[in-house]
Amino acid sequence: VADxxxxxxxxxxxxxxxxxxxxSGRLAAAPCIKVSSERHAKWSMTKMSTRAHESVLKHSEQxxxxxxxxxxxxxxxxxxxxLAVLSAWSAYGIPVGLQVQDLLPANSLLREFSDKSLVLxxxxxxxxxxxxxxxxxxxxxxxxxxxxxxSVNQLQKLYxxxxxxxxxxxxxxxxxxxxxxxxxxxxxxxxxxxRVDLEHLANFLASDTGxxxxxxxxxxxxxxxxxxxxxxxxxxxxxxxxSMLSLRATVKASGLEDxxxxxxxxxxxxxxxxxxxxxxxxxxxxxIGSVLLVVFLLSAHLGFILIAFLCxxxxxxxxxxxxxxxxxxxxxxxxxxxxxxxxxCIDYCTHVVHAFLHxxxxxxxxxxxxxxxxxxxxxxxxxxxxxxMIVLGFSGSIVMITFFKMMMGVVLVxxxxxxxxxxxxxxxxxxxxxxxxxLTEPVSWPMPVIFGxxxxxxxxxxxGS
Numbered sequence: 001v002a003d004x005x006x007x008x009x010x011x012x013x014x015x016x017x018x019x020x021x022x023x024s025g026r027l028a029a030a031p032c033i034k035v036s037s038e039r040h041a042k043w044s045m046t047k048m049s050t051r052a053h054e055s056v057l058k059h060s061e062q063x064x065x066x067x068x069x070x071x072x073x074x075x076x077x078x079x080x081x082x083l084a085v086l087s088a089w090s091a092y093g094i095p096v097g098l099q100v101q102d103l104l105p106a107n108s109l110l111r112e113f114s115d116k117s118l119v120l121x122x123x124x125x126x127x128x129x130x131x132x133x134x135x136x137x138x139x140x141x142x143x144x145x146x147x148x149x150x151s152v153n154q155l156q157k158l159y160x161x162x163x164x165x166x167x168x169x170x171x172x173x174x175x176x177x178x179x180x181x182x183x184x185x186x187x188x189x190x191x192x193x194x195r196v197d198l199e200h201l202a203n204f205l206a207s208d209t210g211x212x213x214x215x216x217x218x219x220x221x222x223x224x225x226x227x228x229x230x231x232x233x234x235x236x237x238x239x240x241x242x243s244m245l246s247l248r249a250t251v252k253a254s255g256l257e258d259x260x261x262x263x264x265x266x267x268x269x270x271x272x273x274x275x276x277x278x279x280x281x282x283x284x285x286x287x288i289g290s291v292l293l294v295v296f297l298l299s300a301h302l303g304f305i306l307i308a309f310l311c312x313x314x315x316x317x318x319x320x321x322x323x324x325x326x327x328x329x330x331x332x333x334x335x336x337x338x339x340x341x342x343x344x345c346i347d348y349c350t351h352v353v354h355a356f357l358h359x360x361x362x363x364x365x366x367x368x369x370x371x372x373x374x375x376x377x378x379x380x381x382x383x384x385x386x387x388x389m390i391v392l393g394f395s396g397s398i399v400m401i402t403f404f405k406m407m408m409g410v411v412l413v414x415x416x417x418x419x420x421x422x423x424x425x426x427x428x429x430x431x432x433x434x435x436x437x438x439l440t441e442p443v444s445w446p447m448p449v450i451f452g453x454x455x456x457x458x459x460x461x462x463x464g465s
Contacts, residue, residue, distance in 0.1 A: 061368075061372060064367070064371040064372060067371070067420070067423055067424065067427075068364040068367050068368060068423070068424075068427045072424075073424045077421075080421045083318065083321065087318055087324070088321075090321055090324035090325075091317065091324070093324065094320060094323055094329070095327075095329045095330070096276055096277060096330045097240075097241070097269070097329060098332060098333065100114070102398050103398060105396060105397075125235050125236060126236050126237075127233060127235060127236075128233075128234045128236050128244075128247060128263070129233050129234070129262070129263055129264070130162065130232040130234065130247075130251060130260060130261070130262045131220075131229055131231055131261060131263065132144055132231075132256060133259050133260070134227050134230065135226060137220070137222070141259060141261070142257055144256055144260070146195065146201065147197075148195060149195050150194050150195070152192055152194050152196060154254055154255055154256055155175065156175075157254045158250075158251065158256060158260065159175045159177075161253060161254060162232060162234055162250060165234075165236075165250060167237055167238060167239065168234050168237075172232065172233060173216065173217070173218055174218055176213050176218055176230065177192075179204075179213065180192070180196070180201065183204045184200065184204075198226075201227060205219070205221065205227060206225065219231065234247070236264075239266070239270075240270060240273070241270045241271075241273040242274075244264065244270045244274065245274060248262055272332050276330060277330070280330060280335055284316060284338075284342070287342045287343070291308070291342055292312070299354075301357065304354075304357060307353050308346060308353070311345070311353075311417060312345070312346055314417060314421070315341065315417055316342070318409075318413040318416070318417070319338060319341050319409055322406075322409035322412070323406075323409070328402060328405050328406065333398065333402045334406055337406035337407055337410065345413060345414035345417065347414070348378050348415060348417065348418035349422055351374045352370050352371070352378065352418050352419075352426075354374075355370035363426060363427050363430070366426070366429075367426050370423070371423055378415070378419065379415065382411045382414060383411075385410075385411050386407075386411045389403075389407045389408065390404075392404035392407075
């Protein structure tokens with residue numbers, strides 16, 4: 001919304017002022033200097049630049065004619081088919097996730113320590129703690145009252161479920177219940193029958209065994225000496241998003257509800273990795289739907305909408321192939337430019353499609369006209385975008401590097417579709433449909449009217465304009 005307001009106010013005003021500058025014959029670098037039209041034309045385009053411009057137009061026109069011939073069309077479609085198949089196949093193998101060490105500066109000591117640790121210990125274990133609250137230390141959580149019947153069985157069920165998990169192969173911290181049972185036997189007290197006597201528990205926690213459990217971090221005591229919570233430490237191997245979800249499901253299956261929760265050091269990243277795939281699909285669907293809605297509102301042309309839809313889907317597949325080619329992981333850093341690529345890639349294609357539907361004649365002649373009108377401006381837009389992103393490639397931050405690689409992919413994929421694939425496909429447009437697929441010309445407002453100047457002779461303005 002802010003960008004739209006900016007473009008419709010400041011940007012339009014700047015364009016209007018620049019048009020007034022051009023009409024008055026003032027220089028762009030120094031608007032206070034006014035020159036004659038002959039001198040302005042001489043300064044603006046030399047003979048050398050004129051020759052270069054004419055040469056580019058001549059060679060590009062020849063290339064557009066060759067592009068609509070059978071050999072070039074077969075070659076483009078063959079290359080496109082191979083790339084599309086490889087991109088679709090590689091999309092299933094794109095790595096997902098954001099590692100902690102990736103966020104560290106490349107030349108920092110922490111990054112060096114992390115890299116060497118991975119070399120020495122490729123299968124590092126992660127410590128995950130499960131906290132069970134007995135007293136309301138955290139008001140937002142529930143509490144497992146040990147004096148309630150069945151509380152002991154729930155703790156034992158949780159401990160047994162964690163011990164049986166496939167990723168817990170190294171070990172777990174001890175549960176205080178067996179030591180508490182031994183204490184009751186030594187003191188000649190009745191055993192805990194599904195519940196805990198709070199007075200006996202307080203005496204147990206005050207003993208040497210209770211102090212040792214507290215030092216191990218197996219229990220959390222309140223200031224008054226009461227047991228506030230139980231902590232179960234799990235040494236998990238190859239701890240990832242699936243292991244995190246499995247562990248949380250085990251905690252939930254114990255029946256403790258919100259009185260227990262699991263926490264690991266890397267959970268903040270693993271939570272992103274666990275939802276990034278579904279979030280990407282949902283976000284891409286929403287962005288594609290929004291783009292098609294805008295195309296429909298601005299064109300109201302079913303053929304235009306169909307072509308835009310196919311271009312968006314093809315560009316999406318191409319971007320996934322580019323991510324696999326550049327070893328870019330799907331994570332919270334790459335998903336942002338991935339979503340941006342939908343709007344940027346379709347921007348390149350819609351210019352060509354719009355010019356094609358406005359042209360006259362056969363499908364091949366329409367393609368040539370469309371490319372003559374829009375190919376160079378579209379190419380200039382893509383190249384300028386790529387040039388503006390080059391500086392990010394020299395950054396040492398993974399954020400900038402990821403954005404640089406993704407934006408380079410946007411330019412390459414977008415221009416490949418707009419300047420090669422799309423014109424070739426449009427050249428196969430049936431001639432019978434071509435006669436009915438022409439867009440009506442929009443109402444053109446004379447430029448002098450927009451900028452508040454008098455209408456030149458012969459330029460009539462429609463009534464009600």
